Each structure stands twice: as structure tokens, then as C-alpha cells.
Amino acid sequence: VRIDAIELEWFRGAADSVSLDAGDKSVVVYGLNGAGKSSFVDAVEYVLNAGRIEHLAHEYSGKRQERAVRNTHAPEDSDARFRITVADSTHVAVVIHKNGLSETSGGAAAVMTRWEYRRTILRQEEVVHFINARKGEKYSTLLPLLGLEGLEVAAENLRQLGKAVATEGQLEGLQRELKQREAERHKTFGGASDAEVVAWIERLHTKYCSGATAPEDSPSLCGNVLAAIEARVASSSADVRRHAALQEAGKVDLEPDIQAIRAHTSKLAGAAEPLIAERLEVLQASTRFGAKLEGSDEIDCPACGRLIPVEDFRAHVEVEEKRLSELIAASDSRRTSVASLCQSLSTLKASLTKPDMTSWRDSLGEGPLAQSLAYLEDFAPEDLRDSCDEGDLRDIEKRVMPLIGAARSDSEEAPPEAKELAEDKTVVVAAQDSLQAKALSCRTKRLEALVTFINRLEQRIRDQIRLRSDKVIKELSADIQALWAVLHPGEPIDDVGLYVPAGADKAIDIGLTFHGRRQESPRLTLSEGYRNSLGLCIFLAMAKRDAGEDRPIILDDVVISLDRNHRGMVQELLRQEFSDRQVIILTHDRDWFAELRQQLDPADWRFRQLLPYESPTVGIRWSDRAGGLGAARAQLAARPDAAANAARKIMDLEMATIAERLQLRLPYLKSVRNDRRTAHDFLQRLAADGKSCLQRRVSGKWEVHEEALTSIEEADRLLVSWGNRGSHSFDVVHAEAERLIDVCERALDFLKCPRCNAGIVVLDPARECVQCRCGDMRWRYGKA
Amino acid sequence: MSEPVVAPVAADNPRLPGEDVMTDDWVESCLAEASAGGEEIAAAVTSRLASLLRGALTEREQPGSERIKAAQELISLAMAREDTTEPEQ
Numbered sequence: 003v004r005i006d007a008i009e010l011e012w013f014r015g016a017a018d019s020v021s022l023d024a025g026d027k028s029v030v031v032y033g034l035n036g037a038g039k040s041s042f043v044d045a046v047e048y049v050l051n052a053g054r055i056e057h058l059a060h061e062y063s064g065k066r067q068e069r070a071v072r073n074t075h076a077p078e079d080s081d082a083r084f085r086i087t088v089a090d091s092t093h094v095a096v097v098i099h100k101n102g103l104s105e106t107s108g109g110a111a112a113v114m115t116r117w118e119y120r121r122t123i124l125r126q127e128e129v130v131h132f133i134n135a136r137k138g139e140k141y142s143t144l145l146p147l148l149g150l151e152g153l154e155v156a157a158e159n160l161r162q163l164g165k166a167v168a169t170e171g172q173l174e175g176l177q178r179e180l181k182q183r184e185a186e187r188h189k190t191f192g193g194a195s196d197a198e199v200v201a202w203i204e205r206l207h208t209k210y211c212s213g214a215t216a217p218e219d220s221p222s223l224c225g226n227v228l229a230a231i232e233a234r235v236a237s238s239s240a241d242v243r244r245h246a247a248l249q250e251a252g253k254v255d256l257e258p259d260i261q262a263i264r265a266h267t268s269k270l271a272g273a274a275e276p277l278i279a280e281r282l283e284v285l286q287a288s289t290r291f292g293a294k295l296e297g298s299d300e301i302d303c304p305a306c307g308r309l310i311p312v313e314d315f316r317a318h319v320e321v322e323e324k325r326l327s328e329l330i331a332a333s334d335s336r337r338t339s340v341a342s343l344c345q346s347l348s349t350l351k352a353s354l355t356k357p358d359m360t361s362w363r364d365s366l367g368e369g370p371l372a373q374s375l376a377y378l379e380d381f382a383p384e385d386l387r388d389s390c391d392e393g394d395l396r397d398i399e400k401r402v403m404p405l406i407g408a409a410r411s412d413s414e415e416a417p418p419e420a421k422e423l424a425e426d427k428t429v430v431v432a433a434q435d436s437l438q439a440k441a442l443s444c445r446t447k448r449l450e451a452l453v454t455f456i457n458r459l460e461q462r463i464r465d466q467i468r469l470r471s472d473k474v475i476k477e478l479s480a481d482i483q484a485l486w487a488v489l490h491p492g493e494p495i496d497d498v499g500l501y502v503p504a505g506a507d508k509a510i511d512i513g514l515t516f517h518g519r520r521q522e523s524p525r526l527t528l529s530e531g532y533r534n535s536l537g538l539c540i541f542l543a544m545a546k547r548d549a550g551e552d553r554p555i556i557l558d559d560v561v562i563s564l565d566r567n568h569r570g571m572v573q574e575l576l577r578q579e580f581s582d583r584q585v586i587i588l589t590h591d592r593d594w595f596a597e598l599r600q601q602l603d604p605a606d607w608r609f610r611q612l613l614p615y616e617s618p619t620v621g622i623r624w625s626d627r628a629g630g631l632g633a634a635r636a637q638l639a640a641r642p643d644a645a646a647n648a649a650r651k652i653m654d655l656e657m658a659t660i661a662e663r664l665q666l667r668l669p670y671l672k673s674v675r676n677d678r679r680t681a682h683d684f685l686q687r688l689a690a691d692g693k694s695c696l697q698r699r700v701s702g703k704w705e706v707h708e709e710a711l712t713s714i715e716e717a718d719r720l721l722v723s724w725g726n727r728g729s730h731s732f733d734v735v736h737a738e739a740e741r742l743i744d745v746c747e748r749a750l751d752f753l754k755c756p757r758c759n760a761g762i763v764v765l766d767p768a769r770e771c772v773q774c775r776c777g778d779m780r781w782r783y784g785k786a
Numbered sequence: 787m788s789e790p791v792v793a794p795v796a797a798d799n800p801r802l803p804g805e806d807v808m809t810d811d812w813v814e815s816c817l818a819e820a821s822a823g824g825e826e827i828a829a830a831v832t833s834r835l836a837s838l839l840r841g842a843l844t845e846r847e848q849p850g851s852e853r854i855k856a857a858q859e860l861i862s863l864a865m866a867r868e869d870t871t872e873p874e875q
Contacts, residue, residue: 156839159848163838166857445865452864455827458820459835466816 014041017621033612038622066102075618129537245416249424252410266336650725653681685718710752
């Protein structure tokens with residue numbers, strides 16, 4: 003689908019309606035800087051990028067770029083609007099109101115939004131930016147063009163999903179709890195298997211529940227044995243009961259929980275202050291974040307507030323997330339340790355306050371242990387869950403732990419029966435806990451398996467991205483090298499192409515061989531012109547991948563830094579590789595415009611010239627002639643001398659281009675004068691040599707093109723008199739300047755074939771002459 | 787070890803111009819490869835992930851609320867397996 007016309011009204015530089023009529027052909031538009039060329043490109047970009055024009059995205063253009071897309075001098079009641087008609091006669095029409103809200107209509111919108119900006123439009127500044135960008139930015143730029151965006155989105159979504167599953171399932175907490183229970187089990191049972199643990203409890207069942215059948219399920223088995231042990235203790239002597247309680251109290255171990263609480267508290271305290279300071283900076287940075295992200299290499303990280311490169315942003319956020327997660331984990335662990343301490347203290351309190359312990363409590367008398375006991379009786383372990391500071395821990399160490407020590411010491415003298423009962427009870431409780439942890443273990447393992455599965459799935463997709471990008475990059479690189487070879491034939495810079503740096507993820511760079519040495523980046527050796535040429539090849543290789551669909555390629559001032567020789571090869575490239583595509587070239591380079599007009603086939607190409615921009619109310623204007631002198635004619639009314647001067651300058655360029663194609667031989671002039679030939683030099687030689695070289699075919703016979711020679715001589719004469727006067731003394735009247743322009747235009751017209759409308763540009767196979775496309779006009783080499 | 791194969795793709799997806807999408811077959815093979823050699827994954831989980839991959843996960847960056855909902859759904863599917871046996875320790 004090709005562009006037929008782009009019509010603008012109060013959009014960007016346009017005032018009243020102005021239309022770039024391509025008529026299904028490729029187009030070259032020439033205009034000085036600021037003439038309004040890019041306004042047409044902006045209209046296409048507006049449609050392709052859903053109302054966004056990248057080079058206008060800055061802090062002054064407004065939320066919807068409303069301050070930049072509308073002509074500054076548009077009448078109050080006028081909207082900015084444009085209409086792009088495509089070759090199948092459908093169109094897209096966009097009306098943009100003063101507030102930037104827009105309405106889009108027409109069937110072509112759906113077609114155009116599939117073109118993709120970076121496969122359609124290339125602007126000079128984007129070439130420079132791409133070449134100089136970091137490898138991560140290059141990857142991001144090329145990602146949609148490589149067709150991998152969907153996969154990349156899927157991989158990233160899976161990565162985030164894996165993290166969400168771990169967070170939502172509280173996997174870390176489960177893993178910690180499970181680890182703790184496994185440690186406790188190991189303390190009692192060593193490396194015994196579940197079956198061995200159950201067998202152990204079954205033996206205790208036989209010991210304490212004589213005659214009863216052991217239940218098959220483990221919880222009932224443990225429950226029955228525990229109840230039988232409690233009953234045995236209850237029916238024992240007071241001495242045994244007291245020692246059983248002392249045994250229980252003596253086994254309480256508060257030390258690990260207290261140390262764990264201290265460690266976690268210390269970790270949290272150390273991180274809290276800098277964390278709060280950073281969070282404050284985050285709040286400040288977040289407000290600036292949106293504005294800074296545009297057009298800047300560095301931003302204030304919203305996670306921590308530090309100044310960081312944009313491409314490091316994601317990685318940085320990940321580090322910050324990890325840091326915060328560690329703090330949250332420390333907080334969770336501290337809570338778990340406090341809960342465990344509460345549980346231990348409750349068990350201790352229950353043991354030491356049993357009626358069976360009355361005599362033991364009385365034996366403590368009025369000493370420090372009696373005070374400790376009083377402290378424990380008044381103590382509410384559950385209160386620690388709300389607040390557990392260093393003071394509480396010290397109190398526990400000072401007052402409670404001596405009680406445990408005393409219980410432990412006194413229980414050493416316990417009768418064997420009491421020791422046995424206490425040990426057996428410990429085993430059953432541990433077995434009960436351990437076997438109950440099975441459900442916890444099952445949940446943890448399933449969550450782990452789910453997270454691992456999602457992570458592996460992400461990895462599979464990342465592998466696929468790598469595979470596909472390797473394949474696409476290989477194909478693209480071959481195309482880039484082929485295009486480069488056309489632009490730079492026989493030069494010692496080759497093997498250009500894209501590559502994925504070793505070990506890098508989400509990165510692409512450009513490699514080349516420079517005078518036989520492999521280079522990892524064009525920035526190491528290539529000049530700006532060569533880099534831009536390389537950028538152009540990469541973009542065209544991308545655009546070429548859509549060869550199956552005829553859609554436009556728009557090149558906005560992309561040869562700005564190419565030298566004359568390489569610039570000349572661009573049209574060769576377009577002719578060889580893109581003859582079946584619509585190409586819209588916009589340039590402010592008059593030399594190149596003249597060259598393109600000479601060389602490209604008018605059957606396929608149109609040439610349009612914009613007049614210099616006068617004011618926003620006048621807007622963008624076309625010259626009435628594509629051929630060269632429209633810019634001079636535009637100045638006739640106001641400044642005839644300037645019009646004559648402009649005509650002279652235009653003829654200097656036009657004739658230089660023609661002279662090169664015809665290989666006119668001019669005598670060498672000393673120093674820089676040799677490079678500063680004027681139209682007079684070329685016209686004089688053309689008129690002289692043309693008598694034998696310039697021919698046209700009339701009724702099948704070649705004859706000298708007398709009319710053209712007469713016109714050339716006349717143009718030369720007037721340029722010497724009025725053209726030079728316009729340049730130096732400014733003493734040219736309107737009639738003189740108009741006559742000069744008419745004559746110059748006629749001379750240029752005579753150098754084009756009236757039948758095929760082409761200049762004399764086609765070299766005949768024998769290299770004896772150069773002729774027009776239909777072969778009715780020719781210039782014979784070496785006949786002068 | 788067999789050579790890695792570039793996934794076959796559907797070429798006629800109007801949603802993502804110029805870009806192909808994962809075919810059902812590839813999604814299935816991808817899930818199978820990811821689960822190979824690892825812990826057993828409930829069929830309902832793989833089915834839900836396949837559905838996510840064919841749709842929302844490839845379209846756009848998933849908003850946080852949707853992600854949490856999907857995560858909770860997957861957890862609940864993973865936990866709902868009938869077989870609760872635990873490997874012997």
C-alpha cells in the first residue's frame with residue numbers, strides 16, 4: 003500500500019491546505035531548512051505512533067503534544083488537521099483540537115498502524131542516536147523489528163509471575179518454618195526415616211497402651227501414646243510427678259530464640275535509618291521521574307533516588323527489591339523467633355506452676371530464685387508478641403533462665419521412672435510435630451516446584467528469543483553487508499553486521515572489519531559519516547525484510563553527513579534494492595536533489611520543491627516547478643536582485659551536476675578556483691562541445707540539438723550580465739530577473755528529453771555516449 | 787543432544803503487526819520441556835499457564851493486580867492436587 007497524498011492544514015508548519023502529492027510514485031522533496039519538509043513526515047508518524055511524534059516529546063510540548071503539533075499562528079477556531087490518502091483510495095483523516103485531543107477517521111488507519119514506525123521512517127537524528135546508543139538500547143530499538151517483542155513480554159511477565167507466586171504463597175516463610183522443624187526433628191531422631199519414627203512410636207504404644215491396637219494413622223498413634231504417658235505421670239507418686247515437671251521445665255531452651263531475636267533486631271535497626279532517608283529521596287525523585295525519562299541518559303532512580311543510567315534502571319530496581327525483601331525476611335524471622343520464645347516461656351510457666359511443684363517452689367524460700375518465680379508467675383508471655391525489646395530479653399535472661407537452670411539441676415536427681423516418662427514424652431511430642439510438618443512440607447515443595455516450573459518456562463522462552471534473534475540477526479547482517487557493499491564498494495571496511503555480545507542478555511551491537519581487523523563497535527574506528535551510512539544500511543535492511551508488502555520508506559535528511567561520493571551511491575542503492583518500493587526522500591541538499599532529478603527515472607519518481615518558509619500564517623508552499631528555479635521565482639516580486647542571484651546559484655549547482663554526468667572537460671585552474679566553477683564555465687563548455695556532442699534523434703536520424711545550444715548560449719549570456727549584477731551590485735529590475743529565470747529554465751528543459759522527460763543520464767553499454775531513457779537524446783563522449 | 791529448533795510460528799496475527807506469535811504446539815512443547823526432569827506439576831497448572839501464554843502474557847506487560855490474581859489462581863491449582871503423598875524422608 004503506497005501513499006497517494008499527504009494533505010496538511012494548520013498542522014506543524016502548514017497554514018492553509020498544502021498537499022504532498024505522491025500519486026503512488028516515489029518522491030524527492032527538496033526544501034531549505036525550516037521549509038516544512040518534516041511536517042509531512044510528522045503526520046505519518048502521528049498515525050503510526052498513535053498520536054505521538056517522538057522528536058516533539060519534551061517538557062514544553064504538553065501532555066498530548068498539543069503545543070507542538072498545531073501551527074503557532076492558527077486561527078482560534080481552526081483545528082490542526084491532516085489527511086493521508088493511500089493508493090487504494092482509502093484514507094486516514096485526523097483532526098487535532100487545541101487541547102490535543104484528536105479524532106481519527108478513515109479505513110486506512112488500520113492499515114497504516116501496521117507499518118511500524120521504525121520500519122517506515124528514518125530521520126537523521128535517529129541514525130546518530132542508534133549508532134551511538136548502548137547495546138541495551140540498540141536491543142530495545144530493534145526488538146519490535148526483530149519480531150521478538152511478544153516473546154520478550156512473555157518472558158518478563160513469567161519472571162514477574164514467578165516472583166508473585168513466591169510472594170503470595172509466602173514461600174520464604176514456609177521454607178524457614180520447615181527448616182526449623184527439620185532441625186528439631188534431627189535433634190531428637192537424627193537421620194531416622196518417617197517409617198523408623200513411626201516404628202519408634204509404635205514401640206512406645208506397646209509400652210504405655212498395653213493390649214490396645216495401635217491406630218494406623220500417625221496423629222492418632224502419637225495422640226494415644228501422649229495421653230497414656232500423661233495418665234501414667236498422673237497416677238505416679240508425688241515425687242515422680244514433681245520430677246517429671248522439673249524435667250519438662252529443664253528442657254526449655256530460651257537461648258537460641260533470644261540470640262536470634264537480637265540478631266534480627268540488629269539487622270533491622272542498622273538498615274532502618276538509611277532506608278528512611280532513601281525513601282524520602284524516592285518520593286522526591288518520583289515526581290521528577292516522568293520528566294527526566296524523556297531524552298536523557300540518566301535518571302533519578304525512583305527506588306533509591308540515586309542518579310543512574312536509564313538502561314541500568316531495571317537492574318537497579320531489582321537490587322533494591324532484593325534489599326527490601328531481605329529486610330522483610332529479617333522482620334519475618336524475628337517475628338517467628340519471638341513466637342517461639344513465647345511458646346517456650348508458656349511451657350515453662352505451665353510446668354513450674356503445676357500443683358505438683360508446690361514443694362519445689364517452697365524449697366526456693368525467699369532467695370533470688372523465689373523472686374524469679376514471682377516474676378514468672380506475673381509474666382504474660384503473649385505480651386511479647388506486641389513488644390519485645392532488649393530490656394525484656396535482659397529480664398528474661400536475668401530472672402527466668404536461672405529458674406530453668408535450677409529445674410535442670412534438680413531434675414538430674416530424678417528417679418529413673420520420672421526420667422523415662424519425661425524422655426518418652428519428649429520423643430512423642432517431637433514425632434507429633436515432625437509428622438504434622440508433612441502437610442507443610444508438601445505445600446512448600448509444591449510451591450517450590452511451581453516457581454521452578456515458571457522460571458524454567460521463562461528460560462525456555464529466553465532460549466527461544468536467543469535462537470530467533472540469532473537467526474534474524476544473521477539474515478539481517480547479510481542484508482546490511484550487501485547494502486553496505488553498494489554504498490562503499492571496494493573499501494577496506496566490510497563484514498558489517500549486528501551481533502549479540504557474548505554472555506550478554508538483551509543486548510545487540512554492531513561489528514565490522516576495519517582494514518582487516520575485527521572491531522566490536524563502529525565507534526572505535528568509523529567517522530561520523532561512515533557511522534551514519536552504516537545506520538542507513540541497518541534501517542534499510544530492516545525495511546527490506548518487509549519485501550512481501552509494498553509499503554513506503556520515508557528518509558528524512560539522512561544523507562546530511564555523507565560526502566559527495568557516498569551520497570551519490572544512495573540513489574544507486576535505492577535503484578538496485580528498492581525499485582519495487584515507494585521511497586519518499588526529503589532533503590535540504592540542493593546538490594543531491596539536482597543529482598537525483600538527473601538520475602532517477604521520472605516514470606517512477608516525482609520531484610517537488612518547497613519554497614523557503616516565510617511565516618506561520620503563509621505556511622508551507624510548493625514551488626510551481628519541480629525543476630530548480632522555483633525558489634528564485636518566489637523572490638521576484640519583493641527582491642528582483644535576490645531572485646537573479648538565486649537563479650545564478652541554482653544554475654551553478656544544476657550545471658555542475660549535468661557537467662559531471664556529461665564528463666565535460668574543463669581546463670585546470672590553479673588552486674581552489676578549480677573547485678569553484680560557475681554555471682558560466684559549464685555553459686560555455688557545453689555550448690562549445692555540444693556542437694559535435696549533443697544530439698537528438700529526428701525521424702530516425704541523429705542531428706545536433708541546435709535549439710538546446712541556442713538556449714544554453716542565451717542563458718550563459720544573461721547569467722554573465724544580469725546574474726552577476728544581481729550578485730554584486732543588486733541593480734537588477736523585475737523584468738530582467740524574470741527573463742533570466744525564464745531563459746535558465748528553458749535551457750535546463752532543453753537538456754531533458756521531451757518524450758521520456760528524463761535527462762541525459764543513461765550510459766550506453768559501449769560507454770561511448772550517455773543518453774536519455776528512451777534514447778532520443780544523447781551526448782557523445784570524446785567527440786569534442 | 788539434538789539441535790535446538792526455532793519454534794514454528796503463526797504468520798497471520800493481526801494483533802501484532804509484523805510479528806508472529808507462539809503456536810499452540812510450541813506452547814505445549816515449551817511447557818513439556820520446562821517440566822521435564824523437575825517436580826511433577828498438576829495438569830491444571832500447565833493448562834492454565836498454556837492459556838496465559840497464548841493470551842495475556844504475550845500481549846502486554848501484565849499489570850500487578852492481574853499478576854497477583856494469576857499467581858493466586860496457580861497456587862490454588864497447584865495445591866488442589868489429590869495426591870498429597872510426600873516422598874519418604
